[in-house]
Amino acid sequence: MNTELSNEEFLIRFGGKLKKLRVFKNLSYRQMAQRCDLDYSYISKIEKGQHNIQLTTVLELSKGLDIMPKELFDF
Numbered sequence: 001m002n003t004e005l006s007n008e009e010f011l012i013r014f015g016g017k018l019k020k021l022r023v024f025k026n027l028s029y030r031q032m033a034q035r036c037d038l039d040y041s042y043i044s045k046i047e048k049g050q051h052n053i054q055l056t057t058v059l060e061l062s063k064g065l066d067i068m069p070k071e072l073f074d075f
Contacts, residue, residue, distance in 0.1 A: 015048055017072055029043050
């Protein structure tokens with residue numbers, strides 16, 4: 001990973017990875033939201049890099065995707 005990433009670029013890449021995994025699992029925002037107990041609009045904003053989330057949210061997202069949390073950081 002490039003250690004020269006800005007905070008903004010990191011959030012955008014994280015969001016892109018989240019979207020890629022969600023689409024790969026064929027989940028809509030609403031389906032994903034139900035699986036991880038988050039609002040679907042919040043997930044959309046994360047995917048767009050508009051929110052700096054907490055580690056507990058990373059855990060919820062990974063549960064919703066049925067993956068290990070570290071997979072969300074592989075971008």
